Amino acid sequence: MKNRAPLLTTLALSLLLTGCAEAGSAGQALPAAPPGPGSTAAAHAGHHGTDTAVPETSPGGPSAAARMVCGDQPMERLTSILSLDRKPHTVSSWANGTFTCTYHLTEGALVITVQEAPDQARARAYFDAMQALATDASPIEGLANLGFPAYETAAGSAVFQKDNFVLQVNASALPSAVGPDAITRGALAYQLSTTILACWVEHH
Secondary structure, eight states: OOOOHHHHHHHHHHHHHOOOOOSSTTOEEOOOOOOOTTHHHHTTBTBOSSOOOOOOOOSSOOOHHHHGGGSHHHHHHHHHHTTOSSOOEEEEEEETTEEEEEEEETTEEEEEEEEEOSSHHHHHHHHHHHHHHBTTEEEOOGGGGTTSOEEEETTSEEEEEETTEEEEEEOTTSOSEETTTTEEHHHHHHHHHHHHHHHHHHHO
């Protein structure tokens, strides 16, 4: 990814000036769906249809950091980027160690997932497996990756690994350009990813 300096400046300002609220009023939580064939692959649209091995996780619910992807800060950022007149409806779920938040937009669904692994090493192994299976994946390098392993796909996904989390913002179901500024779905995925990472940095 190139020419990220303005985005990095925005990220730094967000760390200094704003807080990141946990999910609550922004989303409607649903009971975790039972594990099923292809459930992991469904969370990674834009990748090959082969399931990525899910890291072993505890049977408890998602962490506060994972729930943040359905919280106020990503919601406000998305609403601002797309100049929405109201906040989109969201639905969240927890299954197979993955928290999923789906934003229902007029143009299609935007899906954010957080895979929680027991430790950073297994999160990195999961990230590496995802990248190896991804279709048309390109590493996000230099300042643009904010110091974390990251890649993007041509279909419109951005994936980052931080600590024991693997974050994916998947905008592949949206048109190639969205919003009044005709931002690409890949750029939208990247900007939402950095917003979430800013929240995680602030709270850890």
